[in-house]
Amino acid sequence: MTRRITWTLLALTSVLLVLAVVPLAVLMTARERTAFRDDQRAATRVVAAAAEEHLSDRKPPTDMRRELDTAAEAEDCAAVYDVSARLVASTPCTAAQGEEAQELVGGVLAGHEPEPPENEGRLLTAEPAGEVRQPAGAVVLARSAAPRDARIAAIWGWTAVIGAAGLTAAVLLSVRLARWVSRPLSALDATARKLGEGALDERADVKGGPPEVRRLAATLNTMAARTQALVHGHRTMIADVSHQLRTPLAALRLRLDVLGTGARGDTAVELDAAQEEIARLSRMVDGLLAVARAEQTTPLPAEVRVDEVARERVAAWSPVAEERGVRLRASEGPALTAALGIGHLEQILDNLIANALDAVPDEGNVTVGHRRSAGSARVWVRDDGPGMPDGVKAVAFRRFGNPEASGSGLGLAIVHRLVTVNGGSARLEDTPGGGLTVVLDLPVWDTAR
The missing domain is CATH 3.30.450.20 (PAS domain)
Structure with missing residues (x-):
């Protein structure tokens, strides 16, 4: 500018x-x-x-x-x-x-x-x-x-001097004016970028620049303060809900365990069914709380090695895959660094791998891969399971979007929120030969940061 x-x-x-x-x-x-x-x-x-x-x-x-x-x-x-x-x-x-x-x-x-x-x-x-x-x-x-x-040469000489002096004055004035306008705007842009990256306590300077820029900075500060208050309020509410829901569920599970100790016959069957419903309700509460936390997340981007995290998560889930008779592997790819919140890629891959392991039958295959694509870090999780109908794929990233899901139906909603809040995108594709592929495009880490 x-x-x-x-x-x-x-x-x-x-x-x-x-x-x-x-x-x-x-x-x-x-x-x-x-x-x-x-x-x-x-x-x-x-x-x-x-x-x-x-x-x-x-x-x-x-x-x-x-x-x-x-x-x-x-x-x-x-x-x-x-x-x-x-x-x-x-x-x-x-x-x-x-x-x-x-x-x-x-x-x-x-x-x-x-x-x-x-x-x-x-x-x-x-x-x-x-x-x-x-x-x-x-x-x-x-x-x-x-x-x-x-005398004519003197006229043109003075004309050149006046022109040069005018141009010099114009340069000095224009530079000073440009800095007076652009410096506050640059500072405002930096503040807005930090706010977008999750530094909710960041505020813009309202003292320098034109009146319009100062009013804009004041408005941005007001919006940031309100956003910070809302985010903190939601986080507090989530923590309270988590405590208030988990405590009675845990107490109810203990009571059912006590009742089931000496139960026989139909009573034992009913108590086991109740335990399963309690476990299902606990998983649903945990999933809802995870989605709520993801929706309230304002991450600070960090340097994340995509290739290393992919190998680590595949190694962590390999025992579960072997137990279920599923072949889980990480495909070879280049060293790739993405800009994500700390721990977000691990949480994303955990949800995607868990969903894929639940979907594929015995002797099935799940592959985690990555590569650079058009200025982004592309990550995919591919399985050869039954796949997903087009109508379900259109709403799969919503809460309980898949009514036929064997789990809580919140895994893809958590993945979508964590990807988009970091500036990436997620989509579902059919695997060639049958199955489902989740494709993620994540922002590449900029060394200028």
């Missing part, structure tokens, strides 16, 4: 300077040229007035010589010609003589006003001595254009 604001203001200032300063410099240059030419013509007319008294009135050439000397002191070259274009008098220098001077004289004597030429840094002007229609002669004056060129 800082760079964009700086370049935008710099481009705008450059356009304004070009539109304002350059035309002004061009105008001043034109006026300088015009003033220089008019001043030279005025000097030429002074010499022509003195030459007219000598050429037409036959007065002594004293005044004419005095004006020629004055022109020579001003480093001008002047020459006086009679009506037949013959040189009458001149300054010591000969710049006002020659072919160009003769052409000017011819044009003036013919009643024209020829365009004064500029040759070798000198500008020549010619004026009639006497009336324009019937001149008694002509005066040519050559003046160096160096003073004019120096």
Whole structure:
């Protein structure tokens, strides 16, 4: 943002300077040229007035010589010609003589006003001595254009200095303005990112930046405080519910154990059925509490080695798989690191492997694999069990989404919540040849963290 604001203001200032300063410099240059030419013509007319008294009135050439000397002191070259274009008098220098001077004289004597030429840094002007229609002669004056060129160069030099100063001021102002706007926004972005990663006690600075940014920071802080209060309230409620439900269930199980000690016949059968219902209810309560905890989770991403965790969980579940006659293995894959909450990948794989072991028959196969895919860490658990109908797959990630599930029906809901809260995605696919494959796309760990 800082760079964009700086370049935008710099481009705008450059356009304004070009539109304002350059035309002004061009105008001043034109006026300088015009003033220089008019001043030279005025000097030429002074010499022509003195030459007219000598050429037409036959007065002594004293005044004419005095004006020629004055022109020579001003480093001008002047020459006086009679009506037949013959040189009458001149300054010591000969710049006002020659072919160009003769052409000017011819044009003036013919009643024209020829365009004064500029040759070798000198500008020549010619004026009639006497009336324009019937001149008694002509005066040519050559003046160096160096003073004019120096003033024009100074105009453009000052123009360049003003433009450079304007651009420098624009750069400094734009950088300061961009930082004034972008720094609070960057800090606000960092705060929002930390809040999203689970640091609910993080707050934004409300002192710097424009008023709109300060109001946004204050609103974000209010939202973060309310979110923190809600999350803490839900966590407290979950802990209370967990204690209040598990304690009476445990007491009820103990009472049934005591009653079942000496029971016989139908009574023993009924007590065993009651024990199974208590166990089922305990598993359901544990599953609901696990889902609730997962929904209230705001994890801080950590560096998790996907390949190592996959091998560890396969090794941990291998005795259970052998007991059930199921082949459980981890496929080979590259070293892969994901950004997940601590312990979340273990919990995800435990639920998926447990579901797969429950689904496949004896001599079935369950495979856990991983690879890098399009900037994400892809993990899958594949089985060759009975699979899942399309209608059930559409709602399988919801609580009790699969009514035919042998367990609590909450395992996939826990998996989906833990995956999505870490910024990943989960989906169900059919295994080629029959079965179900759960595919997870998890965020890759960024070394810049």
